[in-house]
Amino acid sequence: MRLHQLSPKPTSKKRRRRIGRGISAGQGASGGFGMRGQKSRSGTGTKPGFEGGQMPLYRRVPKLKHFPLINHKEFTIINVEKLNTLATNTEVTLESLMAVGIVTTNDGPLKILGNGELTVALNIKAAGWSKSAQAKIETAGGTITHASSVNDQSNNG
Structure with missing residues (x-):
């Protein structure tokens, strides 16, 4: 049936x-x-x-827009293409980027995004990063780790 x-x-x-x-x-x-x-x-x-x-x-x-997000985190954002001017095996932090003049304002913890190409091997310490940025950094022979100042961030921010 x-x-x-x-x-x-x-x-x-x-x-x-x-x-x-x-x-x-x-x-x-x-x-x-x-x-x-x-x-x-x-x-x-x-x-x-x-x-x-x-x-x-x-x-x-x-x-959508125009209402405040609760616990919204602001980041200092930089793309990997801006890091090509640094010397090989340089340790990259927010403070070092401000000292060199690549970043001019501290808008919060450092976050690396993957726009552009990276040809220099660097040791980066950041609060967050995108998967494409991580792939480009590791392809160039560098490493990326969490900055000690931000403990509660996941690896892709």
Whole structure:
């Protein structure tokens, strides 16, 4: 026996309710919709989510941009292409980059991104990095490790 072969007993089928066909039908006059008002009229009434003109919930909830993130972390971001000017086997930290002049402001812990190419082997200490940056650094013969100042960061920030 399959699901499409199932059917109710012939005596168990119930007639559909015929609304607004006189008082003898049981749902005459206003047909169970009350006396007046928007929900008693023909048609669907209101759209789903309509709150009577009040700003609906889906428009009150903040989305996408322009609302503060809770525990948002700011990083000092730099791409690997900017590190090509450094000497081979240099230890790269936020302080060393500021001393050389590659980074001018300290916006938070250092994060390395993978835009561009890297041709120099460097020993980088950063709070976070992208997977593409890690691949380019290791391909060039360098290493990347977590900076000691930030302990709670995962390796890709």
